[in-house]
Structure formats: structure tokens, C-alpha cells
Amino acid sequence: MVNKTTQSRIDALSSNYRELARGRGHIFHDIAVAEIPEMVYNSNAIENSALTLKDTEDILLRNIVRKDRDIREVFEAKNLSRIMESLLADPSRPLSVALVLEWHKTLLSGISDAWAGRFRSGKEWVRVGAHIGANPDFVPSLMDETVARFNADSDEWFLNRIAWFHAEFETIHPFCDGNGRLGRVLINQQLMRLGYPPVIVKNKGKKTDYYPLFDRYRTTGKADGFTGLLALLLIESLHKRIAYLTSRRMVTLSGWAKTAKLKASAVLNKAKRQTIPAFRVREKWMIDADYDLPEDQKTPLPTAPSKRQTASGQRT
Helix, strand or coil: CCCHHHHHHHHHHHHHHHHHHCCCHHHHHHHHHHHHHHHHHHHHHHCCCCCCHHHHHHHHHCCCCCCCCCHHHHHHHHHHHHHHHHHHHCCCCCCCHHHHHHHHHHHHCCCCCCCCCCCCCCCCCCEECCEECCCHHHHHHHHHHHHHHHHCCCCCCHHHHHHHHHHHHHHHCCCCCCHHHHHHHHHHHHHHHCCCCCCCCCCCCHHHHCHHHHHHHHHHCCCHHHHHHHHHHHHHHHHHHHHHHHCCCEEEHHHHHHHCCECHHHHHHHHHHCCCCCEEECCEEEEECCCCCCHHHCCECCCCCCHHHHHHCCCC
């Protein structure tokens, strides 16, 4: 469960983000466009694609494809990029079953055309590890209900609703293929329609920070783990965009820690918990060069023992 303090942080950062966006929305659009290769790489890697981030950038930005790369994975990268471009071109489109089917058709175009743009039916059962997706006979009605519940008027906090939808969508597993990648795009569709920036669900740590959340939802019906994950990712995304518009210079987190004479591991932990305004660019942690960590949060580097102490064998 995300506490009220975190919700208030998100509200404050979002207010700052929207204030900065006034008259400069094109800058935030450009940031999101620049993130597409990284988002595509991570989402496909979660599904065990062998493409690296550099491969994905070469394919999407430079139209370069290495001969030893699987052509299916090349199509997966291009198709997922097309969906994100469609979302960025019109983030105001409401969530609907028709939109889900439209994007799924794009996702599997040229890969599995017989499955593209339609729900599972007949004997098309799916298994993900120990989980069996919903009975194909009921997939259309389940999706109608899930989309309707998400769109219904509610006082529930927006990240709780998005987290629940993602968990339920992946539990239903409405398609023969492409469920995970499309499900993560829908997270961003829901965020952007509400005026928030997109997030990137990272491949690194998926076995500890992402996959177990599905098991928890399926055994308890609770999606609060996803709420917590999305809260961290959204705070990071907001920190990144605010930094782009307010920072004189951005540096690597490790370099910043060294300059500030702080313990690198402690600083990295703060970044992962988003208690400092750090963010990732191409998998590298960055921060405003001028950010000053409050004194009570500083963990200084250990002081090296003097030569005299070392020689005499005294403990330091």
C-alpha cells in the first residue's frame, strides 16, 4: 500500500511538472520520443528478447539490423515503437476494447497475422509458468468488464486503478501472444490520458520486482505491489522531466557521489527508493549536478587510516 506521504510527493511533483509544461509541452513530448528505444528494449527484454539496447536503438533510430538478429525480434521492436508513437501523437484517446484490439493488431503485424487484433477463442488456451489464462470462451466478456470497471467513475487513487488493471489484464491474458508488451503500453496510455508522463518498467530486476507481483495478485487479489512499483517509476519519470527543465547540468550519480564524498552504495539505494531526485537515462543513473543532499541523509566515505595507524596495527 502506498502511504499518504508518497501520494503527496507525487501530487507535488506532478503539479511542478504541469507548471513547467505550460507553453513547453513539446519538450516533454521530445523526451518521451527519445525514451521509445529504451522503453521498447526493456519491454521486449522482459519477454526474453535477445536484442540489446544498442540493437534496439540501431533498428529504430538508424535502420541498422545485424544479420545475426532474429527477424521476429526486429519486427517486435518496430511494431512496439509504432504503438508508442501512436500513443504520443494522441494521448487523449480513452481506453476501450477497440483501442486494445487496434494496438494488438499493430503489435503482431507481420509476426502472427492470424492472431493479430483478436482475442483468444476456441481451443486457444495459454499458460505462463504455473498460471493458466482465462477460459477463451469468456475472454471477450472479461475484457469488456475490466475496461468498463477501469473507466467507471471512482474515488479510488489513480495508481491503484492502473495497478489493478495491469494485474487483471495479465491474469486474463486475452491474447495468444503479446500480452505483456501490450499491457505495459496500456499503463502508459492510462497515465498519459490523466496528464502524467510515461514510465519504463525495467527488465533488470524483473524476477524480484515484477514477476512476483502477479503471483501475489492471483493468490490474494491484491494489486498493491504494482501500485508501489508504479509509484516509484512515476516519481522517477517526474524527477527526470523536472531535471531537464530546471537543471544547469546533469551528471552520473556515481560521479556526483564521488564529488560530494558520499558512499556510492548508499546513494544508489536512495536513488532506487527515489528519496533523491535521481533518474535513469539509457540504463545509467543520473542526477542534477547541483543537487545538495540534506546533511542528515549523508553517508560519507569512510576515512582512510593514516600510514602511522596502519603501521602500528591500530584499529581504525
